[in-house]
Amino acid sequence: MIGFIARRLLLMIPTLLGVAIAVFFMLRIGGGDIVAMKFRAEGAQVTEDVIQAERKRLGLDKPNFYLACARYLPPSGCTASMDNQFHDYMTGLLRLDLGKSLWTGDPVAKEIAIRFPVSLQVAIMAMMIAVMIAVPLGTISALYRDTWIDYTVRIFSVSGLAIPSFWLGMLIILGLLSFFKWLPKIGYVSIFEDPVANLSALIWPALSVGYRYAAVATRMMRSSLLEVMREDYIRTARAKGVWSRLITRRHALRNALLPVVTVIGLEFAFLIGGLVVTEQVFNLNGIGKLFVDASSRGDFVMIQGLVLMIAVIFIVINLVVDIVYGYLDPRIRLN
Amino acid sequence: MKRIATLASAGALTLTASVLWSPGEVQGQGAPKKGGTLNFAVVAEPPTIDCHAVSTFAFAHPGRPHYSTLLKFSGDYKNLKLVGDLAESFEMSKDGLSYTFKLHKGVKFHDGADMTSADVKASYERIVSPPPGVTSLRRALHSDIGSIETPDEHTAIFKMKRANASMLTHFASPWNCIYRAALLKEDPNYPAKKIVGTGPFVHVEYIKGSHWAGKRFDGYFRKDRPYLDGYKAFFVKSTGVAPGIIGGQFDAEFRGRSPKERDQIMEAMKDKAVTIEGPWVTNLLFTFNTTKKPFDDERVRQALSMAIDRHGGSTPLSKISVLKYVSGLLRPGFDMGLPPEELEKIPGFSKDIQKSRAEAKRLLAAAGVPNLKVRLVNRNIDEPYKPGGIFLIDQWKRIGVEAEHTQLETKLFFDAMKDGNFDVLVEFISDFADDPSAQFDKLLTGKKSSQAASRHEDSRLDELFDLQAAAIDPVARRKLVHEFERHALTKAYAVPLLWWQRIITMHRKVKGWEHQANHFTGQDLADVWLDE
Numbered sequence: 001m002i003g004f005i006a007r008r009l010l011l012m013i014p015t016l017l018g019v020a021i022a023v024f025f026m027l028r029i030g031g032g033d034i035v036a037m038k039f040r041a042e043g044a045q046v047t048e049d050v051i052q053a054e055r056k057r058l059g060l061d062k063p064n065f066y067l068a069c070a071r072y073l074p075p076s077g078c079t080a081s082m083d084n085q086f087h088d089y090m091t092g093l094l095r096l097d098l099g100k101s102l103w104t105g106d107p108v109a110k111e112i113a114i115r116f117p118v119s120l121q122v123a124i125m126a127m128m129i130a131v132m133i134a135v136p137l138g139t140i141s142a143l144y145r146d147t148w149i150d151y152t153v154r155i156f157s158v159s160g161l162a163i164p165s166f167w168l169g170m171l172i173i174l175g176l177l178s179f180f181k182w183l184p185k186i187g188y189v190s191i192f193e194d195p196v197a198n199l200s201a202l203i204w205p206a207l208s209v210g211y212r213y214a215a216v217a218t219r220m221m222r223s224s225l226l227e228v229m230r231e232d233y234i235r236t237a238r239a240k241g242v243w244s245r246l247i248t249r250r251h252a253l254r255n256a257l258l259p260v261v262t263v264i265g266l267e268f269a270f271l272i273g274g275l276v277v278t279e280q281v282f283n284l285n286g287i288g289k290l291f292v293d294a295s296s297r298g299d300f301v302m303i304q305g306l307v308l309m310i311a312v313i314f315i316v317i318n319l320v321v322d323i324v325y326g327y328l329d330p331r332i333r334l335n
Numbered sequence: 336m337k338r339i340a341t342l343a344s345a346g347a348l349t350l351t352a353s354v355l356w357s358p359g360e361v362q363g364q365g366a367p368k369k370g371g372t373l374n375f376a377v378v379a380e381p382p383t384i385d386c387h388a389v390s391t392f393a394f395a396h397p398g399r400p401h402y403s404t405l406l407k408f409s410g411d412y413k414n415l416k417l418v419g420d421l422a423e424s425f426e427m428s429k430d431g432l433s434y435t436f437k438l439h440k441g442v443k444f445h446d447g448a449d450m451t452s453a454d455v456k457a458s459y460e461r462i463v464s465p466p467p468g469v470t471s472l473r474r475a476l477h478s479d480i481g482s483i484e485t486p487d488e489h490t491a492i493f494k495m496k497r498a499n500a501s502m503l504t505h506f507a508s509p510w511n512c513i514y515r516a517a518l519l520k521e522d523p524n525y526p527a528k529k530i531v532g533t534g535p536f537v538h539v540e541y542i543k544g545s546h547w548a549g550k551r552f553d554g555y556f557r558k559d560r561p562y563l564d565g566y567k568a569f570f571v572k573s574t575g576v577a578p579g580i581i582g583g584q585f586d587a588e589f590r591g592r593s594p595k596e597r598d599q600i601m602e603a604m605k606d607k608a609v610t611i612e613g614p615w616v617t618n619l620l621f622t623f624n625t626t627k628k629p630f631d632d633e634r635v636r637q638a639l640s641m642a643i644d645r646h647g648g649s650t651p652l653s654k655i656s657v658l659k660y661v662s663g664l665l666r667p668g669f670d671m672g673l674p675p676e677e678l679e680k681i682p683g684f685s686k687d688i689q690k691s692r693a694e695a696k697r698l699l700a701a702a703g704v705p706n707l708k709v710r711l712v713n714r715n716i717d718e719p720y721k722p723g724g725i726f727l728i729d730q731w732k733r734i735g736v737e738a739e740h741t742q743l744e745t746k747l748f749f750d751a752m753k754d755g756n757f758d759v760l761v762e763f764i765s766d767f768a769d770d771p772s773a774q775f776d777k778l779l780t781g782k783k784s785s786q787a788a789s790r791h792e793d794s795r796l797d798e799l800f801d802l803q804a805a806a807i808d809p810v811a812r813r814k815l816v817h818e819f820e821r822h823a824l825t826k827a828y829a830v831p832l833l834w835w836q837r838i839i840t841m842h843r844k845v846k847g848w849e850h851q852a853n854h855f856t857g858q859d860l861a862d863v864w865l866d867e
Contacts, residue, residue, distance in 0.1 A: 032746030033753070038382045039472060040786070041745055043617075043765035044390030045776050047475045048785040054470060103382050104543065105527075114543055173578055177603070183582025186569050187546050283575045283584070285544040293380070293544075298746040 001326070008319050012312070019311045023304050024089055028064050032298035034102050035060065058102050059088060089304065098305035103297050108305035111290065118188050119279075119286035121198075122205050123271035127264060129210030130217050134260070137214075138221020139253065145226065153218065160215025166277035169208035173281065176204075186283050205282040209275060213267050220263045225256040254328055261328070265321035266314075273310040364846045364866075371865035373566040373845065376580075376588040378573040380544065385527040386512035387462055388470035392590050392854045395509050397547035397568035400561075400860045401445070402512035402532035405436055405455065405491075406503065407859070408768070412613050412668070412852035417507055421450065421533065425506075431498035431807035434506070438489040442556040444515050445530075445537045452485035457516035459483055459493070466523040473510060476501075498805050500812050501772045509767055509855045535561035535861040544570060555861075562847070562864035580608070580842065586865075587841030590854045591615065593718050594654055600840045607843050615837035616666045616853045617765040619658060619723045620777065621711075622829035624757055625791045634702045636827035638695035639709075639759070640683030642734040647688060648726055649833055656719040658726075659836035663820045664778065666852065667834055669769040671813050673820045681824045695734045707736045712757035715742040723832055724761055752788050760788055764831075767855035771816045772804045778823045789828040796823055 035054045039046040055061050063084045092099050098108035141153035176183055184201040191198040228234065229252055237247045276288040287306065294302035325332050381394035386402060407420040419425060422436040442450035463480050465471035479499040484492040495502070505511065512532060518525045525531075530538035533556070536549035550565035569585060576588045577596040581603040592600070600608050623630040623639075630636060645661045653659035661684070665672030678684045685691050699705050709731065713724040721742070728738040738759075743751060751757050766773040775796075777786050783797045799819040806812035824830060839850060844866045851857040 030747075031750050032744070033749050034746065036749040036753070037746050039390060040749065042391050043763055044472060045476060045773065045784075045786060046390070046472050050470065050472060050474065051785075057468070057470075105383065106543070111543060114545070173582075177578055177582050181582065181603075183578060183584050186571070186579065186584045187542075187567075280572045280574065283569070283571045283579065285542070285570075289572075290544060296744060296746075 001323075005319065005323070008315075008322070012315050015315060016308060016311055020090070020093060020304070020308060023307045024086060025064075027300045027303055030298075034058075034298040034300075037297055038103065059085060060102075062088070089301075093308075098308065099301040101294075101299055101302045103294070103299045103302065108302055111302065112287070112305060112309055115285055115287050115290050117190070118202075118284055119272050119275060119288065121191065122202055122209065122275060122284070122286065123268055125202060125206035126210035126213050126271055127268050129206060130213035130267070131264065133210075133214035134217030134221050134264075135257075138218040138260070139225060139248070141218070141222040142225035142229065142256075143248065153222070157215040157218040157222075160211045161219070163212070164277075165209040165212045165275075166281050168211060169205060169278050169281040172204050172208055188285055201282075202284075205275070205278050205284060208281075209271060209278055213264075213271070216267060217260055217263055221256065221260050224259045225252060228252045228256045231255075257328055258325060261321055261324050265317045265324075269310075269314045269317040272313050273306065367562050367847060367862075367864040368866060369562050369864070370564050371867060373563050373587070373860065373863060373865060374585045375566065375568055376571050376576045376585045377547075377568045378571060378576060378588065378590060380570045383470075383527050384530060384541065385470070385524075386510050387465075388472055388527065389510065390472055393570075395855045395858050396589055397541075397549075397566075398530070399509055399512075399858045400534050400536040400549050400566065401530045401538050402534045403442070403859075404507060404509065404511050404513065406507035407509075408507055408851055408856045409849075410851075411849045415851060417503060420507075421455070421513060422506075427503065427807075431500070431502070432495045434493040434495075434502065436491045436493075436506075438491065439556050440489055442533050443554040444533050445552060445554075446515070447554070448515060448517065449488075450513065450515075450533050451488040452491040453488075453516045454513055455491040456483040456485050457519050458511070458513045461514065461519060461523065462511060469523050473505075473508070476505060498807050500804055500807050501770050504768045504770045504773075507768070507856070509858070534859055536563075536566065539565070546570065557861065560861045562862070563860060566860060580604070580840070586845050587839070587848070589839060589848070589858060591657065591835075591837045592840050593657060594838065597838050597840045604842075608840055609843045609845075610838060610840045611848075611850045612836060612838050613850045614660055614667055614852050615657070615835040616767070616769055616774075617763060617837075618662070618666075618834040619719060619832040620762050620764055620829050621727060621832055622760045622762055622777070622788045623827070624755055624760070625789050625828060626755060627758055629702055629704045629707070630758060632702045633826060634698040635704060635707070636830075637682040637825075638698040638702070638734065639731060639736065640827050640830045641685075641691040641695040641698070642736065643683060643727065643730040643832065644688040644691075645684065645833060646686050648730070652722060652726060652833065653836060656722040657835045657838065658719045658723055658833040660834035662831065662834050663824055664764075664831065665771065665774055665816070665820070666769050671769070671771060671809075671816050673817055677817070677821075678824075681821065682827065683824070683830060692734050699734065699736070705735060709736060709738040710741060710758040711738045711761065712741045712743060712748065712751050712759070713761040714745055714748045716745070719835065720761055727759075727761070727832065755790060761832075762788060762829075765853075767853050769852075771812070771819070772800070775800055775803075775819060775823070778819075778829055791826070791828045793822075793826060793828070796826075 035051050039051060063081055065084055065086045067078050067080050100107055101111055137153050141150045144150050185197060189197045234247060234252055237251060273287045273291060275286055276292055279286040279288040291306050377393055377396050379391060379393035381389055381391055383389050384398060403421045405420060405422050406417055409416050409418045421438055421442060423439045424437045426435045438452060444450055462471050462473060463477045479495050479497050480493055481496040482494045514526050515531055518531060535552055535555045537552045539548040539550050541547045547568045551561055577599050579585045580600050597610050601610060623636050625631050649659055649661055660667040663673045663678050679686060699707060711724060714720045724740050728740055731738055752760060764774050764777060776784050778796055779787050779800055780792055780797055781787050781790055799815055803812050803815035803819060806815055846866050847862040847864050849857050
């Protein structure tokens with residue numbers, strides 16, 4: 001197992017390298033001048049020399065790559081230089097330095113660290129809600145297939161798939177405002193500092209994304225369990241007269257959980273950086289909001305750091321899912 | 336030789352030799368109460384915490400309560416006055432070449448050090464000649480300052496290279512915070528790292544993306560201020576403000592809300608909320624790319640301005656957006672601007688829209704472009720850029736002009752502006768005060784202004800600009816300002832569509848806040864109190 005984990009961790013390196021190179025060049029296709037945004041977006045009379053000085057300070061006056069070609073010129077119009085943005089970025093990554101935000105000037109890692117606990121906690125709470133709903137509902141739905149119970153669960157889960165999380169979030173906010181004229185206190189407080197304030201603020205976004213998350217997992221749980229229940233070994237167990245609850249719990253459920261674990265893992269990784277609109281609806285200072293802010297400002301360095309962080313999360317979650325697979329299915333563990 | 340200035344060169348501002356401060360009861364608001372924490376929303380986030388390197392309300396709202404300036408604006412937009420802040424009194428010489436400030440005694444920085452004229456000198460020198468690695472956004476605006484003398488600890492004398500009619504306004508700029516000289520000597524960039532000011536509130540914390548907090552400075556030099564125990568500013572998206580006020584997350588938001596949000600808050604909160612409305616030193620401006628045909632032709636530009644029914648459109652537009660007032664190049668109500676009867680004579684500002692549009696069609700035909708097609712480049716921001724752009728397209732359609740509406744993200748919008756990749760550009764003028772030099776900047780030639788997008792080469796505007804900028808006599812300046820306005824609006828390189836209305840809707844318990852027709856000044860919160 002340790003060898004397997006080590007191999008997977010080593011494989012991260014080329015994956016992250018590919019992501020880093022791809023995101024660097026993709027971001028520079030779009031254009032956009034962050035310095036003009038920073039200084040002139042509200043109409044300030046800022047002279048061009050101030051703009052150029054800031055561009056120089058941020059290293060934006062350097063060419064993007066080792067070979068820089070003036071637009072519309074043939075290759076003869078190109079110049080080579082080691083002093084370029086790509087070189088700075090890659091050498092920074094070698095030192096595990098994600099760089100400094102072009103907007104605030106603070107290290108990207110520090111900016112991410114401020115927001116990460118919020119997104120992580122919402123994702124964990126949403127996952128808990130999803131698991132608590134999906135596993136029993138999906139199981140009941142499969143066991144009572146084509147009965148009114150199954151239909152009710154299907155309506156619940158299909159609605160969850162159809163309703164966007166942010167819209168549900170807006171409905172929750174409107175409901176709180178209409179019925180209670182109240183919204184939870186704004187601003188993140190750690191759960192260890194003040195659990196009541198923390199949970200009263202984060203339970204609502206967790207519910208709004210958890211519902212969709214639960215719907216996906218419920219559907220997966222139901223179909224997976226139905227498939228497993230048709231397997232030969234289940235039929236054999238029944239023929240041997242094993243108690244039906246034991247068959248479900250010990251043999252069917254364990255096998256049916258494999259695809260559900262994959263879905264839960266992928267959704268969890270997605271939630272860390274993907275709560276873009278939901279975070280805005282609930283005024284949460286999370287990774288999704290940081291992503292949107294960085295994109296609208298053209299803060300390339302911040303976006304690069306965020307994309308890399310999300311790539312790491314996906315890789316780590318995939319690894320965790322594989323380890324859980326091994327726990328659930330001895331065949332995978334032994335192989 | 337010297338005289339006490341009795342009229343600000345800006346025209347509408349009354350100056351006094353001593354600080355105008357009226358402690359005690361504010362009319363209609365009762366006696367101020369001490370205590371409480373003001374919670375307010377800020378719908379953007381500052382790139383830095385250094386006043387000299389920032390130009391956004393996202394800093395002014397949470398950050399200015401920590402700092403003082405030499406002068407400041409006091410009163411609402413109808414009774415706006417320039418008063419001393421750190422200056423106990425101030426004088427301008429008759430020729431406008433010298434400004435003398437007598438500073439308050441006993442002013443302390445938040446770290447306990449005394450504030451003296453050396454701090455004023457060091458702060459302004461940082462603005463005028465920033466050391467390497469320090470950003471000073473308004474260096475060019477202060478380039479007329481020649482030297483700063485400090486004959487004693489409580490006197491600062493600014494010697495000018497040439498007269499500058501906007502100088503008093505600059506001394507009241509919310510961005511000209513006074514920093515501590517000793518700390519600047521150790522690290523010229525310290526204001527970007529920590530906050531040590533003389534303002535009414537001490538900095539507590541700034542959690543990026545979340546909030547900014549301040550608490551009362553017990554050593555503040557105005558003994559009966561501030562009223563609040565502290566304040567907390569929350570950085571949120573604009574869409575979160577109205578629900579946040581209704582739901583009790585914030586008491587106010589001080590940039591300005593849309594009419595729809597005002598109605599939403601008032602309907603939900605009834606008499607628990609209050610709305611304060613008025614003009615805004617901000618407009619929407621449409622600028623022609625004069626290097627592109629046929630926009631190099633004055634007749635075409637005039638025709639496109641004349642097609643717009645500003646007077647008829649202002650009422651319906653003001654119900655759905657912040658666009659409201661008809662005015663020339665200066666804020667409606669600012670007495671330096673062209674009076675309405677004169678403005679109406681300028682192409683595009685007449686109340687007789689049928690006649691205007693008939694003339695517009697004639698001008699287009701005479702210019703050989705009766706079926707003109709225009710690429711209108713706009714920002715993809717809802718309020719008020721989208722309604723403004725749609726209104727323009729609708730109005731142009733009425734004279735047979737077709738427009739393609741290209742809405743860009745702000746960063747791409749600036750690229751388009753810089754590269755000249757537009758026929759007509761929807762931009763804006765926004766400043767912290769009524770000041771012709773500030774509001775005319777975008778109308779100048781590219782040689783004179785780095786912000787000019789129309790790329791015209793009309794040196795007459797540059798000449799008039801320089802003349803008015805140096806005219807410290809308000810009467811002479813007004814005459815030059817009118818001439819500039821008439822010339823610029825007739826040539827129509829860039830023409831205002833409408834001026835904005837500033838709508839502040841907040842919890843009724845917030846008292847002592849004043850609407851100053853801009854979203855940058857009046858935010859030190861020294862006079863704000865909570866009626867609870």
